[in-house]
Amino acid sequence: MTSSSEHTPADTHAPRHLLISREGETLLSDDGTLHYLTGIGTAEPLTEDAILARSVIRPAAYGADAQKNSEAEVHVLYCEDETLAQVAADLNNPRVHASASGFRYYPVHDDPEGRAHYATALARRDYLIDMRYSAYSGEEAPLGSKGIRRTASGELVFPRIEPAVMALVTSRDGERVLLANNRQWHPNRFALIAGFVDPGENLEEAIAREVYEETGLHALSTEYRMSDVWPFPRSLMICYRARVDENEPIIHHDGEIRAARWFTAAELREAIAISEERGNSDEDDPAKLELPGTNAVARRMLDEWLAEKP
Numbered sequence: 001m002t003s004s005s006e007h008t009p010a011d012t013h014a015p016r017h018l019l020i021s022r023e024g025e026t027l028l029s030d031d032g033t034l035h036y037l038t039g040i041g042t043a044e045p046l047t048e049d050a051i052l053a054r055s056v057i058r059p060a061a062y063g064a065d066a067q068k069n070s071e072a073e074v075h076v077l078y079c080e081d082e083t084l085a086q087v088a089a090d091l092n093n094p095r096v097h098a099s100a101s102g103f104r105y106y107p108v109h110d111d112p113e114g115r116a117h118y119a120t121a122l123a124r125r126d127y128l129i130d131m132r133y134s135a136y137s138g139e140e141a142p143l144g145s146k147g148i149r150r151t152a153s154g155e156l157v158f159p160r161i162e163p164a165v166m167a168l169v170t171s172r173d174g175e176r177v178l179l180a181n182n183r184q185w186h187p188n189r190f191a192l193i194a195g196f197v198d199p200g201e202n203l204e205e206a207i208a209r210e211v212y213e214e215t216g217l218h219a220l221s222t223e224y225r226m227s228d229v230w231p232f233p234r235s236l237m238i239c240y241r242a243r244v245d246e247n248e249p250i251i252h253h254d255g256e257i258r259a260a261r262w263f264t265a266a267e268l269r270e271a272i273a274i275s276e277e278r279g280n281s282d283e284d285d286p287a288k289l290e291l292p293g294t295n296a297v298a299r300r301m302l303d304e305w306l307a308e309k310p
Contacts, residue, residue, distance in 0.1 A: 015073040020121045021084040022129070024102045030095040032107060034114035036074070037087075076121040078128070103231065105295050119229035126233050127159040159234070165206045166194040166239045168225070168301045169217070171246040171262070177305060178244070179291075180214055180260040189290040190261065192298045194237070207240045215260050216251030217244040225304065228297035239301055265309035268302060 016036035020026050027035040079087070088098040103122055106115050127149075134141050134151050141149035141157040149157035169178040169192075179190035195210040197203065208219040219242040228237045250260050271289040292298035 015075050017075050017077055018117055018121055019077050019079060019084060019087060020118075020125060021079055021081045021098075022125075023081050024122055024125070025081065025084055025099045026102070026118060026121075027084070027088060027091075027096055028099045030097075031110070033111040034118060035096045037077075074117050076124065078121075078125060105293070107294050110294075116229070119231050122231035123159070123161075123229060123234060126231065130233075131157060131159070133157075162233075162235050163197045163203070163206075164194060164230075164235050164237050165197060165203055165210060166192050166237050166298060166301070167207050167211050167219075167222075167242040168192055168239070168305060169211060169215070169242050169244055170305070172220070172243060174243070175309075176246065176262045176264055177268075177302070178215065178217075178246075178250075178260055178262055181258045182256060183258045185258075186290070187258065188288060190263075191292050191296075192239075192301060193242075194298075196235075203238055203240070207242055211242050211244065213254040214252060214257045215244075216253060217248050220244060225301060226297065228300075230297075237297055239297060241301075241305075265306055268306060 016038060018026065018034065018036060027037070029035045084098050088096060103115075103118050106118055128143070131149065132140060134155055134157050137151065137153070137155060139151035139153060139155065141151045141155070144150050151157065170176065171178075178193075180193055181187060181190050193210055193214050195206070195213075197206040198209070201209070203224075204222050207222050211217055211219050221243045223241045224238070225241055226239050228239070229235070230237050246262065252258075252260070267289075268291065271291055274288065275291070291302065
């Protein structure tokens, strides 16, 4: 078994192997990004190893190299937790280690392709390991030849995907954004409005409802911006900008939000600069404005908006 510390091997057509443990940990290079194995993995599979070992992800299209990388395959190998640590030791490479905090802190800006692979592998792991039985009949649903679970009576058990929406709420002129503080957080942590899609709603209706429930503001317009996988356990986050009348009163109808505040680009840039300077040494300081971390799609939404401001 060999390994590669680069995001993409020199031969972009050569398959790479992504190792994921039962707890969702993987191998990382010393820069904090995914470490791929470039030989046949020797990890002991969990169950139904023939299907697990054939789990294949094609790279997402990111940046100028998307065309070049479009034929490369990533094969996912699932293993027990102790096996991951043993593989890391067997590599005998001081620049490679087994992760300890997993996907929750994976830097979306540094390696978006790797993060997409990682998220997909975790989502498949949830289906392969946790959805072995039908939620309706309780029958066991073994994996079929195409990797879809089916009970003996013929019921198909498909992977579950739970759509959620996120809104970057802006003023009418687009010069300020409204961020909210959840009651479960310390008082100076602010993020975007988000929530799950209700049955019978389309995405735009879900955005408008979430904005109104959490702030009392009516969405004048919505615009799709991006989406992201959040595999805890199986969410797909669909992100919009929502424009509102900033003169309307803010009312927290659903009780989840403690406060909501309008911010300018200058205020957000200052908060980001302070956070980068101090690092995590004062992450519990209630006086410091805490914004979504660089692993979150909410931060991508904020950064996109900030890039439009001089």
